[in-house]
Amino acid sequence: MTQSQPQTAPLSRAEGKQRSRQKLITATINSIAKRGFADTTLARVAEGAGLSRGIVNFHFRTKDALFLETLKFMSREYRECWFRALDESGPSPAEKLEAVLMAEFEPPISNRNRMAVWFAFYGEAKSRPTYMSSCTELDDIIHDTLINLCRTIIEEGDYENRNADIIAFGISSLTEGLTLDILLNTGAISLDRGKEVLRSHLQALFPKHFPITRCTGN
Amino acid sequence: MTQSQPQTAPLSRAEGKQRSRQKLITATINSIAKRGFADTTLARVAEGAGLSRGIVNFHFRTKDALFLETLKFMSREYRECWFRALDESGPSPAEKLEAVLMAEFEPPISNRNRMAVWFAFYGEAKSRPTYMSSCTELDDIIHDTLINLCRTIIEEGDYENRNADIIAFGISSLTEGLTLDILLNTGAISLDRGKEVLRSHLQALFPKHFPITRCTGN
DNA sequence: ATTTTTTTGCTGAATATTCAGCCAACTGAA
């Protein structure tokens, strides 16, 4: 009887520990989103995870370490989403480019909670360089991929006066800026608008590859 | 002798008070940039301003009020810079558009310190809606102006399949994203790159208005 | 199988520190 209930399934110690650790990271994300960086205390994180007060320092050496691991978790999740979109997309560079860009606006990784946390970390970036340096290598790989996609598209379409480096940088920045809108405004509308703006941008840059699908006369 | 030294010029009470207040706001910006939001204490702000610890609660009711006034100050400064660029630019919409966009990358308002503070506030935006709501009306005016500029340019150039709303939103987001780069990387290079990306973006959108000035072969 | 020992994830109280806000005293402009 007890065995038949999934949530009461007996966990090995290692599994239980891992699950608790993950609960704490999730609770940290929720707390930062709800209360902000400054008002996120270890006690509240523990409470949010349904665990006791002293637990954080058992799983993580310090509060800072908890924050760092939380950032790493989100970073990993983001990367997985990005590369999954790349893998699952059609073979052409244009398809790939559109796929990874649209993937950025999927709710699992793009929602107000997540954005609140990302920008909270950005806000701490200058005073605590450790935080962001854990993401840069990831960003480098993604950015290189983006440049290569753009370069190929430019060659395919014989687009003149298009510099792959600058365009890739612009696309990244545009995406980043659009995610800020997700934070400052309310969720779903912003996601759709983000996709729309990005499509329109691709259209202007590479008209042969991204023909007008619909005239958004609004 | 004492009167001849500019910094020792005798100040009236009102002037002195105003100056102290401003010193505190400036010190707050510097402290948030240097230590982050969480580690910015009233004592350190006062120290940075060269004043005593108790003074903040004289000029501002609470710590939160100090933060809010700091944000308002930066917001005002930004707006002034924006509209000054608009006023001082040439008469055509294209000139105006380029002028206001380039103005965003001028060191007085765009530098790592300022960006660190902006993003720190963004990070708190979700948990403390008060902060950002003090800026939204400003953003609305600027955004409307941007839309109108884009609309006029589209009409002038008979550009097809260009939606002023979406383009204006894209330009804003792109600018926002580029400023994040100023924070995460080091200053001056990023400013130049920002301008370059933005020009390239305008070129792609409105080729008749923004002809190729130089082929950035780099 | 049963009991004993060891391991370990976890608890919650204790500690030391930090800090926002308060206030009584001080100073110099009006």
Add this chain to the structure above:
DNA sequence: TTCAGTTGGCTGAATATTCAGCAAAAAAAT
């Protein structure tokens, strides 16, 4: 003299971190 602006000591509340110990799980012994 008056009192706006300023100073810096003080306090209570909040909080990160420590730690002694609990209880369940795992391992070892019987």
